[in-house]
Amino acid sequence: MSLSRTVQRTVLTTALLSVSVLAVPSTALAVPSVVQAVPSAAKAAPLPPACQEALLETFDKFPVVDFTVPDKVKNTMLGEVLGLSEADQAAFTEVACAAWNTWATENGKAVATDLDTRYRNAAGPVCNKFAKSSIATIKKYAPNVPAATRELEALAKKVWRNSMEKLAAEATNADCRAAYNGVKAGW
DSSP: OOHHHHHHHHHHHHHHHHHHTTOHHHHHHHHHHHHHTSOGGGOOOOOOHHHHHHHHHHHHHSOOSSOOOOHHHHHHHHHHHHTOOHHHHTTOOHHHHHHHHHHHHHHHHHHHHHHHHHHHHSOSSHHHHHHHHHHHHHHHHGGGSOGGGHHHHHHHHHHHHHHHHHHHHHOOSHHHHHHHHHHTTOO
């Protein structure tokens, strides 16, 4: 797999997984710098059209206001995404992405509202607010995500679990360590 294809899939994976774990606003900021890092000579075949749409439009479909993803979480998740195997990346199909796009369009505002409310009501520090609000909202909405996205969801769960385990192990703040440990089992 070429560098370009890996980066393209990484960007898409980041976008979709971020939405799956409801980390949309913070990861959206990292996407352009990743795309710019791709040398033009390394361009590969594009992703399926629905996956391109997901990459470009998913962030707008989840208009959160208050929800924040700590930089350490964002970086850890990105590291996990970058480490996905080609087999894992094969989950990004036209059918799965189209199903995701439809679901995100229909449910994004409700998900964002729920996420913002939970974030505002969760106790600090930010790591706890992120962990508690994310997992509660994911648990509420995950059962309604279309069956065609189940492979993407399995991938999101893998990235979530691995990220929370790493964050818990590396946390110097006891509250953050407890927060990440408390949600690492996922949904």
